[in-house]
Amino acid sequence: MRAQLSLKRLLATCVFALALSPSAYAEAPVPNHLQAVLDRGVLRVGTTGDYKPFSYKTRDGGQYIGLDLEIAKGLADALGVKLEVVPTSWPSLMADLAADKYDLALSGVSVNLERQKKAFFSVPYQRDGKTPITLCKNQERFQTLAQIDQPQVKAIVNPGGTNEKFARANLKQAQIVMHQDNVTIFDQIVQGKADLMMTDAVETRLQQKLHPELCAVHPDAPFDFSEKAALLPQDVALKAYVDQWLHLDMASGRFEQRMQHWLDYPWQPR
Template identity: 35%
Template sequence: MKAIKTLILAAAVAAAGAAMAGDRLDAIQKSGVIRVGTPADYRPFAMDEAGVIKGHDVDVIQAMAAYAGWKVEFLKTPWKDIEAGIKGNRFDVAVGGITQTLARTSWGEFLPGYAPFGKVALVRKSDLPKYRTLEDLNQPSVRVIKNPGGTNEQFVLKNLTKAQVSTHDKNFEIPGLIAEGKGDVMITETAEAILYAKKNPKLGAAFINKPLTPVSEMGFLMPTDDADYARVMNYLWHLTQIRGDLSRAEAAWLK
């Protein structure tokens, strides 16, 4: 019975797409492949582990694709190139811990938000007592390491103007640099800070109970060129909600 229901659902999605497909949806239906851009460097949302991309967002987008009968093609894309990738039709959706922002909605469209968070600081556990306020971070003696191209970089450049700021291209390597004493602070989001603090006993997450920013959410980011495609993607997202895929991904990666 479950197999029959799955076939009926796939046929319904395909029929709906055929009846009202825009160019993007039509291309996906014909190829049977949805192209997914991701930096793949942001635990626990999407991380390249020895050539296999894993994480919360990976599980969810694969579930969405399975409901539509599509395969997923992951395209590793640096944070700084996400906007160009969306605008340049290099992929159909971007995932991997992408913060919903007003600026991004000017050129892209988000699926419903998830994983509410605030900006926090990943530091050495021994230094936790030193960092109680934003001004404690914004000192000439504090070495901040940032990853280029995302909202964490924007926060650092706006708020930590007095600190020593350096850039490291590989986001997943920065926690190790902090632990080794090669930097003092990594600005990130709640989920990533908690994860790395649990994995490495030398690290601690500052401002967890009172983040440095108001609450925001993550979102899957799509182009705005095909309203039919957007409707189908929202429907597929809804299916992951009501059928438990989102809850399972959250339990596996965000708890």
């Protein structure tokens, strides 16, 4: 009987203490990155500067240009704030987002489930998939993953992104050659230092224009399916705004005009 009374008193004490401390159940404030951008007056956009036609850092003056920089400028203008471009890299993309170095990333970022665990993506603005690019004379040699995954084949990749992830998931016998600079990586194939690269079909189409020796291998039928979108912090307000802006831009036809402009842009070949 005494044990029951003691238990009742303990429970009553706990209930009374919680009633005096409602903060114990108070939810943490929900972050609002959109309001933070408006208060700051600056939209910080992370970009890699090494992925034509989405993001490229020019050699003369170090200006960032490309489709995704135009999207970033459009978003900043719509918000009525200034645009600040924040350099990042594929290996540090997620860490920089987590460290709040930028409000969103635009750099031809592919949507994948690993990134989705830690971030949000906007609505996708481009469909794509991985496909090879190689010397034109070798096109028939590398039509399938089975043909590519041979011990004598050298597949080159840039570190930290979905190209490396795809190569490591699908190549068990072929040699994977790492190359740090995604701007000069295609020259390695031209020079015979690698046999091919598997990258997004849109990039293979563009790079074959810049390197006449190279040919995209079945870019209309890539090995997998992927989409490109803005990479965002896990903030509903900012995502909703970016989604709506992209929706309106694509529905108006402006996005398609931008995309075609940057596909046809006179990029420096090397």
